[in-house]
Amino acid sequence: MDFLSEHQPEILPGNRQLPPTQGVVEAPHGTTIVAVTFPGGVVLAGDRRATMGNVIAQRDIEKVFPADEYSAVGIAGTAGLAVEMVKLFQLELEHFEKVEGATLSLEGKANRLSTMIRGNLGMAMQGLAVVPLFAGYDVDREKGRIFSYDVTGGRSEEHGFAATGSGAVFARGAMKKLYHDGLTEEQATTLVVQALYDAADDDSATGGPDMARRIFPIVTVISDEGFRRLTDEESSVIARSILEKRLEQPDGPRAALL
């Protein structure tokens, strides 16, 4: 990015001149991203819907991307800008790794993303915000970690679970009741889909599993073996089993009262 800003500054998102606009620019927005840690790694997942105002702009958008071997970004906010930001972020991590011969620390990657979001502040003020969720496996500390951001680039590490995007409130509520320390990888992947289901249940901008079109949430797992995206098959199995239970109990699993 430093190299780019020296040699071709015009292709960096932050350096573009924006025309003055009246009101809010309509562009597709990505919605809910959730993440959960488990002993041995972290799970990052996202629904598949992009909305533009009250219209569903895209049903099968992908909003979770690998940043490098041991980390991933999920994006909520203006889809076009967010995808470009992720592309630039991936490029930067890879470039650093190749030039220096060593990977950035997880903390370093999280900080870098923070700077990039801050660079987008001008756009965010015009309603084109990008708010990612960054999750990765910390090879030094040997555990999964989650970082959440706000539009100004403020970064905070989340413990256990986190969510971002319009359905985040509902997803977080679901995760709060379902999360515990000793989750297995399988339980963690089920938990994130449960949370996305609850978000889709109450937030119109979040898409639930679409059985008819066979569109299922994107679920990724990052552990000491690196980044792995669950296949559509695996993801559909989780979604189906949840749907099966919800046919009897539409609100999902119940937590104990005391």
Add this chain to the structure above:
Amino acid sequence: MSTPFYVSPQQQMADRAEYARKGIARGRSLVVLQYADGIVFVGENPSRALHKFSEIYDRIGFAAAGKYNEYENLRIGGVRYADLRGYTYDRDDVTARGLANVYAQTLGTIFSSAAEKPYEVELVVAEVGETREGDQIYRLPHDGSIVDEHGSLAVGGNAEQISNYLDQHHNDNMTLAEALKLAVRALSRDTNGTEREIPAERLEVAVLDRTRPQQRKFKRIVGRQLSRLLDEGGATDAASDTEEDAGPTPQSGGDVE
């Protein structure tokens, strides 16, 4: 008052070429071999930190012999070229041929510019394809020419002798372990024909492996994996003698054409 000597352009270029060649030959040799699943780079390198081989892009690797600071400069230039190109267009638009051309331009300009001393480096740019036919290996000598190579090559040190040895023993269907073993045998032959032992910790080995599921095919082979491959190569050499009887016949037919 002294009048400058007249030096003919031919002489000047010959001097520069000799200067560069001597510099390159001072370093240790490295070899690049095609094997069944990709391309392997093998070199003797006592340093763990200063690499002779490195990744440029998804399918492209880089190897260099000669002066470290000079080729490191070119390597970083190459990474920048590749990353910028991949970002502005698409990852598929970064090719070894394009990169080799850029390197040839740079080396050629430096070689013929009177203001600079010629670079004492010899580069190899290799790209692994989907199939063996898609593999590309380019050798870039100090003067900015490009040589399209196939099968095996050696640069730096007593490269000529090593490539002769490789040409005689290399075939495209080798497994990684066999190719590695051959490379080490070739590297351990001294100019006077005696062999010396190169311990595994003094070897630098990297592969461009087309079977790797990740997008980035470059991988360093170090530590336990390296010693396992070296042992395995030795074991199969002895064990598969009988199996290999069937092997060489069609391959030697291929060599002749």
